[in-house]
Amino acid sequence: MFKLALTTCPDLPTAHQLAEILVESNLAACVNIIPSIVSIYKWQGKMEQSQETQLIIKTVERNVAKIESILVEHHPYDVPEYIVLNFDTGSKSYLEWLEQNTSEM
Template structure:
C-alpha cells in the first residue's frame, strides 16, 4: 500500500516564525496539524564553517498531494536562504488518524 501521508520537517529560527508558518499552513488547508518543538540545538556546516543555532522544529502532517504547496509556502515565508524542508512518508499509522488528516483539508 503506497504511503499517502507525510511528515515534513522544517526548522525555524524563533518561536514567532514557527507559529506564523504553522498557522499559515493549517489555515491554508494544506496541513492538518503542525507540532512545534522548541529549544532544539542544530549543529551544521554552512559556507565552510561549523555553525550552531537554537531553533524550533516544525513537524507538519499532511497528505502527500499537498507537498508542492507546502514547499512553496515554506520557501515564500521562511527567513532562511536555504530552509530545511524534508518530507518523510508515513508508512503506517492509526487509520482513523490518517483519515482525520485527509478530512482537515480538501484535495484539489
C-alpha cells in the same frame, strides 16, 4: 500517501506564523512545534551552532509542493530545511482525520 514534513525555524514567532499559514490553508492537518533544539551544521564553509525551533508537519502527498512554496515565500532562511517522509500506517481514525483536514476548501 501520508507525509511528515520537517523544517526548522530561527524562533517561536516564525514557527507559529508558518504553522498557522499551513493549517489555515488546509495544507497541513497539524503542525507540532518543538520549541528548542540545538542544530550543528556547516554553513558557507564554517561550523555553526544555533538554537532553533522544529516543525513537524502532517500532510498528504498532494500538498508537498505547495508547502515547499509557502516555505520559500515566508521562511527567513536562505535555504530552509524541507525534508519529507512517507508513512501509510497509523490509527484509521487519525489518518481519516488527517485526510479530511488537508482537503481543499
